[in-house]
Amino acid sequence: MTTIDPKPDTHSAAAASQPDTIYSTPLTQVPGFAFDQAVARVFPDMIKRSVPGYAETVAMSGIIAGRYAQPGSNLYDLGCSLGAVTLAMRHGVRAEGCHIIGIDNSASMIERAEHYVALDEGRVPVQMLCADILDYPLERASVTSLNFVLQFIAPEQRLALLSNIAAATLPGGALILSEKLCFPEQEQRLQDELHLDFKRANGYSELEIAQKRSAIENVLIPETEQAHVQRLQAAGFSQVIRWYQCFNFVSFLAIK
Numbered sequence: 744m745t746t747i748d749p750k751p752d753t754h755s756a757a758a759a760s761q762p763d764t765i766y767s768t769p770l771t772q773v774p775g776f777a778f779d780q781a782v783a784r785v786f787p788d789m790i791k792r793s794v795p796g797y798a799e800t801v802a803m804s805g806i807i808a809g810r811y812a813q814p815g816s817n818l819y820d821l822g823c824s825l826g827a828v829t830l831a832m833r834h835g836v837r838a839e840g841c842h843i844i845g846i847d848n849s850a851s852m853i854e855r856a857e858h859y860v861a862l863d864e865g866r867v868p869v870q871m872l873c874a875d876i877l878d879y880p881l882e883r884a885s886v887t888s889l890n891f892v893l894q895f896i897a898p899e900q901r902l903a904l905l906s907n908i909a910a911a912t913l914p915g916g917a918l919i920l921s922e923k924l925c926f927p928e929q930e931q932r933l934q935d936e937l938h939l940d941f942k943r944a945n946g947y948s949e950l951e952i953a954q955k956r957s958a959i960e961n962v963l964i965p966e967t968e969q970a971h972v973q974r975l976q977a978a979g980f981s982q983v984i985r986w987y988q989c990f991n992f993v994s995f996l997a998i999k
């Protein structure tokens with residue numbers, strides 16, 4: 744029997760991460776959040792402690808890649824950061840002749856991602872590129888991942904990006920879209936509280952939580968589930984399902 748070996752945690756950055764203390768001391772002015780060197784250094788710890796369900800979306804990207812990868816096609820990890828999804832897809836793919844391309848416009852992220860990919864012993868060729876996903880030409884895509892990335896793209900550019908992805912996707916191909924959601928007022932309060940409790944339980948102080956919140960305001964712009972589903976359909980995907988949700992973080996599977 745062939746078994747899938749997801750391994751993203753031991754193979755990638757997660758094992759070697761430094762603790763996230765970026766917002767632990769009071770800042771006179773909190774700068775807008777950026778994926779710079781300081782963030783890249785602590786990223787595995789930061790995302791694990793900040794995004795409920797992150798490990799599951801990464802691991803299941805490998806499972807989804809196993810089902811949807813087509814022979815001789817490309818798999819894209821757009822906004823790949825340190826390449827966690829890239830490596831999960833690499834260990835999930837069974838089809839022959841596939842290539843995986845990870846793209847991120849943060850040089851600090853790509854530099855580190857290349858290191859983790861070099862340490863990984865996968866059969867499928869992987870390329871890590873420092874580029875803007877808004878103008879990178881995609882082709883012959885069977886599986887594309889946007890794992891908590893669209894939320895950082897200006898809202899007016901989101902439809903064009905998704906339309907480009909859909910146009911480059913082979914019939915029957917898939918897009919995995921993971922996002923922070925927003926909700927009608929009452930549910931928003933409840934989901935926010937649960938997310939805050941998650942951060943507290945992971946050791947973040949009230950100061951860290953408050954300063955991070957201020958840093959991501961107007962940088963991470965969440966939308967409703969309805970807005971995402973409608974836009975995915977408008978972009979050219981014929982079927983959209985929500986396959987996962989943990990508090991205010993969700994993942995959709997869109998099929999062309």
Ligand SMILES: Nc1ncnc2c1ncn2[C@@H]1O[C@H](C[S@+](CC[C@H]([NH3+])C(=O)[O-])CC(=O)[O-])[C@@H](O)[C@H]1O
Pocket residue numbers: 778790801821822823824825826827828846847848849852874875876877889890891892895896
């Ligand atoms: N226009 C752009 N072009 C390229 N990259 C971009 C752009 N805008 C933002 N990014 C990149 O998108 C990534 C978002 S993090 C993704 C986690 C990863 N997917 C993971 O599964 O570990 C999510 C988070 O931190 O919440 C960063 O590395 C940015 O540099």
Ligand SMILES: O=C(O)C(=O)Cc1ccccc1
Pocket residue numbers: 776789790793794923955956959963
């Ligand atoms: O920390 C938060 O509140 C988030 O919404 C998630 C996040 C995770 C990593 C970088 C920026 C935002």
